[in-house]
Amino acid sequence: MSSNPYWNGEVMAKFDSGEVRAEWGNGEHSGTSIAFCNRAFQIFFEARQNCMKLSDHMHAEEIRKVLEDCGRTGYGTGVSDMEEAFDHYASKGGYWTDDDTTLYFGGPERVFSSAIVMAPRSIVRFMNAVDEKGSRLLVRTIRDYQKLIQKLSDLLRGSAGASAAVKDFEKSIEVIGSLKSAAEHARPWLWTAPAYETRVGHLVTVTDVIGKMQEGALAYTMFRFAGFGVTESAAVTALREAIGHVPVLGSFYQKAIDLIPAVAASFGARVRGYHDTIEMAMHAR
Secondary structure, three states: OOOOOOOOOOOOOOOOOOOEOOHHHOOOOHHHHHHHHHHHHHHHHHHHHHHHHOOOHHHHHHHHHHHHHHHOOOOOOOOOOHHHHHHHHHHOOOOEOOOOEEEEEOOOOOOOOOOEEEEEHHHHHHHHHHHHHHHHHHHHHHHHHHHHHHHHHHHHHHOOHHHHHHHHHHHHHHHHHHHHHHHHHHHHHOOOOOOOEEEOOEEEOHHHHHHHHHHHHHHHHHHHHOOOOOOOHHHHHHHHHHHOOHHHHHHHHHHHHHHOHHHHHHHHHHHHHHHHHHHHHHHHO
């Protein structure tokens, strides 16, 4: 392991006024450039810190791997990637002198929304890697989640009578399967999600939630194959176990999408009503 405390996540790097002695940090748009660098430092530090808090060591290792891959994106002489950026920062006693810069093109679905920023090439490479590998996946996952819980909410609200219930319950299992698969792909990028959320008074990790969704859906399917009626308690209990964890997954996503502030702003409002419908339907059955 590196001895650099910034790379290891022990200390968060931060540029304050006067600490950037390179030309890019003293021009007309230097404030935006410095804010961009500090955002990159914050993202890296918070991801490292979250790794340390996770009791799920496999999840922590997933995050560590993709974080370090992003941090080592770059090549060439000089300060070429985020790891070397932290080495430069530490070697200069908290000052920055490297003047190798390039442009970052921000936007509403990227980790820094300002349109165009001039910043150190090493830090831009890190942020581009996060956007290209993580932001796109998270945005797609969030949008799919919104569509799928709307579908699930409609299915639960629309069930009436035994025949409709069979069709809707089994369609609900299909939705659960899609949610589970998406969550497994997104899990390495849940850098800003908490270590735990609460489900009926118990602390659960995101891995617990994914597992409970899978277990509940599988148990429901097995009960149905065994000849249990759709309204019998064993089948319904299994279904509740699967569906009841869907809003908890949404709670993890709510904080994970903080990585992309412009997308985070609207997520909660869009899913809250669907979560309420799912919770009410589960308590009513």
